[in-house]
């Protein structure tokens with residue numbers, strides 16, 4: 001039987017098969033296929049299940065979101081498979097937005113063939129100028145961005161439209177409102193019970209990812225908040241491609257391999273000094289380059 005993995009907790013894998021949820025385990029042989037990857041199976045995986053509720057095959061993934069394993073920088077950690085779009089969920093404040101983390105998420109999504117969509121929640125908290133600035137900056141570089149509030153409902157109709165017919169993951173730091181958004185969209189019913197057990201530690205916190213079917217062709221995935229996100233196998237070329245807008249105002253730098261940090265005759269630094277580059281883009285690039293140089297991509 002063909003199924004779709006909707007949550008994983010230790011050895012217990014919940015698989016959506018036809019119209020029901022089955023509790024499955026992974027066939028032993030599949031455990032050995034781990035290689036440099038933490039966990040051989042992930043949420044969203046399309047799998048074959050036998051009559052003993054064993055997963056015997058994991059089908060080839062159309063897309064794959066992964067990051068560096070925070071506990072071992074040589075390993076990758078898969079976050080989800082076959083996801084069309086990832087909503088990189090931040091709040092305009094409480095907690096403050098972390099732009100280098102936004103950019104790392106976008107690069108990881110693009111590397112894994114998912115569409116990144118930047119979602120700014122809590123716009124009811126004001127800061128209209130900051131929201132406008134972010135919309136302009138990310139729209140200019142071709143990244144879809146949507147500003148919403150689960151409290152006032154602003155932007156939610158557009159979000160619901162964007163979700164239709166897709167498998168979407170909501171990811172980002174803790175407390176940005178991922179679960180609140182999903183509750184708003186689903187009208188809460190789908191989040192209660194076994195699909196979303198949460199621990200109450202003063203406030204609700206999601207502790208494992210779960211895939212929620214909204215209709216036969218629309219799925220959303222809630223994920224636990226994460227403190228750090230480092231792109232697995234990030235190269236300097238990946239970075240210069242994603243930040244190619246920095247070279248637009250004044251053309252290429254004197255040195256072809258310029259990292260726009262310490263080199264002389266750098267047209268990016270000159271453009272920044274002349275206010276031709278948004279400081280958000282410039283500083284995020286500097287931060288990400290420094291992390292690569294010092295191999296400490298720890299947030």
Ligand SMILES: Nc1nc2c(ncn2[C@@H]2O[C@H](COP(=O)(O)OP(=O)(O)OP(=O)(O)O)[C@@H](O)[C@H]2O)c(=O)[nH]1
Nearest residue numbers: 122149150151174175176177178179180205206225
């Ligand atoms: N002001 C404001 N607060 C919001 C909004 N959406 C959610 N919150 C609040 O933000 C807090 C965190 O919401 P959650 O939905 O639990 O956040 P989360 O991203 O799922 O957090 P984790 O599960 O820990 O990753 C809660 O106190 C919500 O009430 C919003 O639009 N505006």
Ligand SMILES: [Mg+2]
Nearest residue numbers: 178179205206
């Ligand atoms: Mg949550």
Ligand SMILES: [Zn+2]
Nearest residue numbers: 253258260266
């Ligand atoms: Zn330069």
